Amino acid sequence: MLTSFAVSSAAIFVAELGDKSQLMAMTFATRYRTWQVLLGITVATTVVHAASVGLGLGVGHLVPIEWIGLLAGLAFLGFAAWTLRGDSLTEEEKAKAARGAGSAVLAVSAAFFLAELGDKTMLATVTLATRHEWVGTWIGSTVGMVLADALAIAVGLLLGRHLPERVIRYGAAALFVLFGAWMIGTSLPTLL
Template identity: 70%
Template sequence: MEGFLVALAVSFGVIFVAELGDKSQLMAMTFATRFKPVPVLIGITIATALVHLVSVAIGYGLGATLPTGWISLAAGVAFLGFGAWTLRGDRLTEEERQRAERSGKSAVLAVGAAFFLAELGDKTMLATITLATQYGWFGTWLGSTIGMVAADALAILVGRWLGKRLPERTIKYGAAALFAICGIWLIVDAIGQI
């Protein structure tokens, strides 16, 4: 039970912070201007659960076959890379914005499909893979899914109530710092194992 709770807490925290300022959050804000919040959240939840299930399967499989010291080292380096990626920032392209604004027969399907495609290969997917190599798959899957949905729900609320007044610079630096701290911690842990 303790391992599950650690996986849940760590993956929730990392993915929640990683999602802040991500293009998916920008898409959530855009969808929230066109559709009611509940169908948007349902679509995001379904897409996130599917993408993160694939992510933890990949990560858990890697974790079972590779030595843990080397996995920790690779994960630490990956987290430092995620921190740099976060500092670089994500922008919603015009094509992604238009896709988000198109209305379909079902808001849940439109949002779900757009989020599923947007998350494939995204930093939150890669971070979930990395977390799953270190922690149990179920706690990582549940925590990362809840973390992303919570961050996108926050984006919907903020987007609807405050427009675009997010302190993007503070969020960007905070997320990058969290990734760097996690990366350094994993590298130090890996050096002790190798």
């Protein structure tokens, strides 16, 4: 379980770097208290990543174990390309983040829940769950995402809008390539 936790925390932390969710977190942090934003992110992430782990378990039982590592490595290379492409908030997403309706925690939770459906962090969690123990993957992926968004809030509050987005995006993509290459490298010998 500890290995699953560590791998998932690190992978999802990297996946979240430069993601639109970090932009949303910074935007919400300008309107609400930091603890409310982090609690909302935690609630949404816990639910989305529970579903992701469930999907990963299903895929893990359908695909032969020898192929899962190779497919996961290829998926991580795809996440690297996705990260290089970058993310930005649409005007609609900016408007949702800027207005507050009802409870701050509820508003943040709902926005993050919807933003994370089909996002690379959700897909990365599905991928990780095919190879690792589910509880560690679920908790680790949730912790990794909350930590990455907490970092974004802290950096955003300190540096305002002058974040070195390109450096973060390229660094995250490089780490995805390393994770992907490692997964492919460890899987290929079992397939040959």
